[in-house]
Structures are given as structure tokens and as C-alpha cells.
Amino acid sequence: MYSGIGDHGERAAFLDARALIGCRHRLLLDSSHPQVLTGVIEDAGVQQRREAAAAHRIQVRDTLVGANPDLWTVIEPGQSAGHRAEATMRAMEAGAERIWGGLLPQESDTGRRGGCEILWRDADRGGYIPIVVVNHKVTDPRQPDPADFHPMTSSLYDWRPKSDRNVRTRPQPRDQQRLAHLYRMLQRHGLASPSLAGGAIGYAFDRILIHDLGAVLDDYDRRYADRIAVVRGELPTIPSKVPECRQCPWFTRAPEEGAQSCEKWLVAHRDVSLVAPGARSEVLRRHGVDTIDDLAAWTGDAPDDWHFELFTETVVTARAWATGAPLVRRVERVRVQRADVEVDVDLESYQEHGAYLWGTLLDGVYRPFVTWDPLPTEDEGRSFAEFWTWLMQVRADAAATGRTFAAYCYSRTAEDKWLYESARRFAGMPGIPTEREIQKFVDGPQWVDMFQAVSEQFICPNGKGLKKIAPVAGFSWRDPEAGGEASMSWYRLGVGYDGSEPDMSQRTRILEYNEDDVQATKVLRDWMTNRADAEVPGIADFAGRNIAS
Template identity: 30%
Template structure:
């Protein structure tokens, strides 16, 4: 039994990771063996349909500038994978075979080398290509194959992936428990020195983030099935992940999930409580079977699916083809917050309610009677549809926001008020902590203070910058406490990103100043998004840009946005001309100043409501 963060996901079709360039689109396949790779069961099924549909033409890839934010993220992910794999090769005490250099020799050579390495019982295979499973219609290239316990036929192996995101949710152990006691129930992990999950170590202060990790777990299940077909599958059905977070005090490690353990919640109206648990392998097998049926039908010239807008459309090369087939008024095109999933949209289309206009004018109760039996996979299906109907009616009426309460809105005050916003680079490093500082009785004397490092940061440099910022903030807080002139310093931010980032830096570094900042965030910070959510409904969500603009604020930059700021940061660090670097740096600072001013503006707008 391993540890998993709750709640586990209930949806049956998670969106693929929306990061451009991380994996090339599979080639369009008209003939030959029908083989699906590991990403098929985790991504949009229409993508699979296009690949095997004889009438679809994959649009050419669009060139990306070096400072394109999505390209920067993709490159950061590739660098992360390379660094992690090289570190594991260096630290592993067993036999490691690195097959990445065989890529130029073709898949047949790679498959033969992988099979030979597995049969020889090496401890770790890096960059292997598993033998295709023609009966199961699978092919796969896991980052790592880690030897497990020997089976009746010889060595067995477990797949592992290197991923460019966090995989852990931190938890607080019960009083008196040792968070790293070996053999105790909890998160399963192994070191890079001894990666085999034969007797994994355990932690009780961390758990696997199921909601965000189901995509990766499905991919691991795919590779597990391939290993079984090749005669190298082992039990337990471990699948490993190495993320951007570090689960141990001794450096990076492999985190393991038992793919055969019932841990994913699925809606079941016939079960007490409405839910049952299924294994990752069960969830994967169902998703893969659906993709296979879609591919087979497409190859026969009988496509099963119409496009539905999902998150990965934003970075999918097939998007222009799909968009041309979608009605401009389609619910999946126009409702972009609280979006319905594929099966929900298909159900509405089948009931002639698949456009915003039709949904806005529908009799909701009558529609629900016919709709609910079509979406048994979804928990809270009724409330989700009612919210979608509400959004459709607001869109029809051109109303972006609705106040849901009346009377004054209370926002906690401070004798010194500080607005906070941070900026991070494409590789996730915080390079800018921006603050707006003012006294409520002297708003004209407010000022902007930035702690910035316009260079490529490593972990130590990122920590040092944060320590500098919070040493300054701590001095403000303690000075206000010593003056004893009022409620003290209140720090305002918008969303949980700032406090969660502070908490992660404090845990990673162990620095006392950041430990103070993490503690103060729990008592002295005010999340204005929480306040807005309590009183407002937004047809397109309640993001800072939307709410602040509605409240009358305007950014100086004509194209403000977090992804754009990552491009500007890349220019500030890497542009060849000093003038371009200086201009980009100034643009980032002005944008961040406007972000904290926007938070200040929203705060004042909320207090003025009544």
C-alpha cells in the first residue's frame, strides 16, 4: 500500500499535458500494423482518430521563436529529463545500459538491444524501446526500465518516467510518527543509488498527487502491459516517476505507484456513496480499448468522434482541422471555464442542446431528465449542467460577471498593506518578487519594491533571492509590530500560487527566513481570489486579468500575461543586444508592477462594493 493524495480523480478522460513540443505528434498511419503509443490512452481520442483516418492531413508544424514561452517550457522539460537521466546513470550502483545513442540506428536495432539488456538482467535500462505488442496493438519507449524481483522466467522490470512537474503533495504526519520510518505505510520511493522497487522505502509526510498524475500513471500502465507481453512484467505492478520535486533529503529519487492497487475513484450509482475504487491498470485498459476502437473504425473509414474542445487543443497540431469542423456556437468552443468533458458535450449534442444558444433557451429540468442517464460516469452531473446553463445564459446576454451577494464586502485590513505578485521563468524558477507597499491613510505615498535576478537561476540562487525578499518583508512586519500602531502588516495576493511557492521553497531549503515567511503566509496573507469567489460568479472564470479589467484597471502593456512575461524574461537574459536585454527587463518590471497594482485595485473595488 502506497500513499496517494486525495481526492483521487473521478473523470475518465483526463486532458493531456498542455505543453507544446514535449512530444512530437505520431505520424499519420494509413496501413501496416495498428500500434498505439503510451500517450494515446492519456490524450484526446480525436487525435488518435486523425492519425488513422485516411482523409485527415496533419497541418505542418509552425516555427517557434527561441523565446516562445511554450517552446521554452518544452526545452526546460527536455533539459530536466537529460539532467535527471545523467544523474541516475552516475549515481546508480548497479549495471546501467544507456540506449539513447541507438536512436539513429532505427527502431529494430533499439528493440533488439533493449530485449538483450533485459534478458541479461541489467539493473537499469535508459532510453529503451520495448518490443511492439502486435496482438495488443501497443508500442512504447519509457525513459527507464528498472529491474525488480526475479520471476519464474528470470528478471522482471518496471517502467519509470521523468516528468516536468511536481508529483508529490506534502502531508503532515500524525504526532509522534517518524516521517521517514522504513517499512511503514506511506509514499514508496527508492534512491538513485539503489532504484529497484523490491523493498521500497516509505514516507508518511508526502503522497502522490493523483489528480494531476493520472496521465502519467496511464502511460506507466501502458508500458507495464508491454513488459507483460514481452515476458518481463513483474509483480507488484510498480510504475515509477521522477518529478521536479525532491522526495528525500538526499536528493532526487524514484517515486513508485502500485498500478494494481485500487486507488482511483470512479462514479458508480449502484454503490453506496456513489463511488468505487479502480486500479490504474483498469482505468488504463478501458481508456486504451476506447482509443483502439476509435483507431480501428477510422482505418475502416468510419470515424466515431466529432471534435470537442479540451485543454490540449491549445497546443495540438490537429487543432486547425478540428476547429474547422466545430460550430462557432458549440458549447465546448464558447464555455471555457467549468468546461464539460467530452461525454457530457456529446450527450448535449445528441439532445440538440450542443450550442450555447440552444442550451441557454433549454428547459433545464426537462433537459436533465434526458441528460443524466447519458452521463453516469460523472459525479455532480446535475450541478455541472446547471452551471453550464447559467454560463450559456450569461454569454447570450453579454454579462461577464454576476454579483451573488449583497451588502458590503469585508477585506481584512492592515496598518501597512502590501500587495505581492511573483514571476517565474519557463523552468519554474522564481526570478522576481514584486511588492506594492502603502499605508491605507496615505495611499498617494505607496511604492513598488522588486527583488529580481535577471539571469538563469539554479536552486541556490532562487533561494537566495527569496531570502533577500523575505528578510526585507520580515523587517517591515517586525517594525510594524514594534510600533504597535495598528493591526500590523497584511499581505494581499491573488490565488494560492504565492503562498504555495513560499512553502515549497521553505521546505526545500530549510532556511529560517523562508520558514518564517511560510508561517506568516498562514496568518498574515489574504487571498483576494477567495474573497472574489465568495461574492462573484464569472462566466469565463475569476482570473486576475478578467476581474481587475472588469473593476476598471488597465495594464500598461498591450499584451500582458504570465506566458508572455516568460518570453520577456528569456529576452532579458539571452537577447544578443544589450539594448534588447534592457528593454525586456524594463518590460517585465513594469508588467509585475501593474500586477501588484491590479491586486491593489481589486482590493479597493471589493471594499467599495455595497
């Protein structure tokens, strides 16, 4: 999205598809105060993902175009936007089979602008099918099931849509919105395929996932009308807490002198989104609940359109936040699964390239299983096999001596993902378990998610992340910058990802951060066992008798 000078000299607003998903207030600030962000250092994690996406697109381009150059028209990226758009239109009007890097003409009346990695001519119906290339997963593998819905996919080299029994779709609204945006731009010139189809090539680069754009165009039209009105200053916005805030420069930066950053505005206004973020706050505002105090004062039944957690707990969250309570007990007595032999586990991964470090804690001893060969590397299989073999040996030794065993992590989504991925990618290597062995372990009682234990037993006004919860138990990290995004930057330096000499101090930093994470889960578990009942107020201390769930 950007603003520019229109045909008659007035300030024109243009919007690309990236602005259709995400915070409306950020969109307004980006468009109205672009000079404030000049020179601002982009978040390291965002920059790395951007660079990885660019590298992925180059790989896809070189592979597809290289396989049959005669079918492709490549729009040179070094040209001005105007020349690229002209070249793209000439290619489509000439009936080019496939176009890489196409850019469509900006629309000064609607405000649309956008381009597409692939424009694929529909040989049967005419027009062009937009296909985007993205650096995230668009499908997941699965075992065929005749009763399931099977998405439509096509070969990378021939447009042959068919029902694909071997994958399931990963919901990606941003891809669908971008394809709808491109379809409307093609439609303007009479160059959109009547098939109402679009495609996405994801991180795996193994097939084209086909999207039915007819199912999303109405939603796209409503969303686009709203967003372009925001950019044109026709609709007001206010800050609201959403997941995007974690990486937004406006969260801590004021748009102009005398104004407040979003964070300061939210706190100063005691905005309800601080305790009910995202769609929750949208529902509450429709019922006149704009502040935390409004929510804390709620009595009576829950709103009819409330479809989230128990409404009583949302009200209690507001009351706890207002009094400064970091946690509230849902239960009379806090419990957590304990065992004679306890192992804490935490992994470090780099984007979608792999998991390079499996850190463990047993009897106070930290053991890392790591590869410092830059990912992707076969050596990752070696380090994973060593981790798995060690963990299973500890479990077997406990069973042999009549002791109970449990392994703990915090928020198992990442660990489960890379357990399965590692077993799948390195199948057949020495020490690598089968996917069935992984499934049996993670579905069993000995794999314990401390995040789940926290979620089930506490209301958390300030969030449920480990770095929010463990300090309540008295734990602190050695590195003040410790976090998943920061560790990716440390990793690039630690392995010399860009061809530079590896920085050994960054490897030490990663290991200490990983060790602190497993120590934190241990400290949290001990605190939940021994002190939480006495130190954390119960829900009855906050819940009024007139609040209905």
C-alpha cells in the same frame, strides 16, 4: 502518436502513452491532418518544458549510469527506432540488470508503441519493471503521521520497496497510464515483472515512487481501446473546451480549407463546454444538453450525476454568457477585506527552478525584489530574504502605529508554494524565515487572496483569471502578450539563459508585466469596494424560479 505504413502496405495507426491523457478531438486532428502542423512554431512554454525535461533526463542518466556503469546497458539514442527496439529486446533476453533508453517493438495489430527511460530487472520474480523519468514533482515532503497512508518508494540505486513516511504522493494519472502502457508492451513478450509494479523518478530526483499497476490496468485498457479507435477513425469526436485548449494549435487553426478552428466551431455552435468545460460538459451531453441555449433553458432539478458546483449557478453562467454579461453577483453586497496599510504581491518563477522576482505595490509605489542570476542560484535566497524582511517590517510598522495591515495576491497557490519552498531551500541564510513563520502568516487573516474573494462573490462566464476579471474593473496591461508562459521566454532572454548576452529590454518587460499584475489587484479591490454593486447584475436577474440547485 503517429501513422505509418503497416506490414501489408496499408495505413497503420500507432499510439504512444502521451495520447492517453488529454483531448480526444486533438488526437483525431493530429493523426488525420499532420501536414497542417508542419512548420508551426511550438508554444514557447511547451518548448521550454520539453527542453527542461530532456535536460533532466540527461542528468538522471549520467548520475545513475555513472554511479555503477557495469550494471547498465545504454541504448544509443542516435539509432533508428528499429535498431533501438532490437537492441532493447536483445538486452532483456540476455538478462541485462538495468537498461537506459529502451524502446519496445511497435505493435502493428494493437497500435501500441513506446519506450522507457529505465527498464529494471526484477531479480526476485523475473521480468522487467518500467521506470519513467519525469520533470514534475511526484511526491511532496511531509511530517510523518502514523495514521496516514504512506506511499511505497525505493532507493535510486537499489530496488528495495518500502513504506515511506516522509512523503505524500502527488496524483499524476499521466505517469500511471504510461507505466500501464509499457507494462502491456512488456507483457506481450513475456518480459513484464509479475510484481505489477512501475516507478517514477520526479523532479526532485531523490527516490523512486512506486506505482501499483494492478490498480490502473483496467482503466488503461478501456482508455487505450477508446483512443486507438479514435485514431483509426472508428469513433467520431467533436471539439470541446478543456484546459488543454490554451496551448493547442488546433484551437485557432482549421484542419483544412473550408473547415473551422475549434474556437470558431465552439462559438458558432454555442457549445455547452464554453461555460461548462471538461467533465461538466460530458455530464450535460448525457442529458441532451449540447448548447449554451439548452443549458440556459433548463428547468427542474439538477442531473443526478452532477457532482460539481451548484447546478443553479451553472445555468446562470449559461444565461449570463448568452446575454454578454461578464460577471454576475452571487451576493447582495460585494465585500473585500481592506486595511490601513495594503501591500499587493505577485511573484515570477521559472519552471521548478525557483522564484526570481517578488513584486510589491505599497501606496502606489512598485518595489521589485529580484535576482537576475540565472536560476537555480543562491542569489534567489538573498532576494527572497529582502522581500520577506521588507514585508514584515511594513507589517510591524503598521502595528506599531495602530494601523491595520493586509497583503494581497491573486490565486495564492503559486505564492504559497514558493513562500514555503524558499523557506525550505534557503533555511539558515540571513533573513530567511522558518517554515513555521510562513505557515503562521499564510494561514492568518492578513494574507488575502483576491481570487477567493472573486470566486465567492461572482459567477464568471468567461473565466476567473486576473486577465479576465481586472478588465471588467477597467484595468488593462501595457503589454498585449503579457502572460505566464510569455514571461518565461522573456526571462530566458533577460538572463541569457542559453549563454547569450542578457537582453535588458526583456528584463524591463518582465518588471512592467509584474508591476501591472500588482496594480491590477489594487484596481480590482477598489472596484469591488466602490462600484461592483452598481455595475454587476445580481444572480436574481438570471435565475428562474423553476431552477433547482
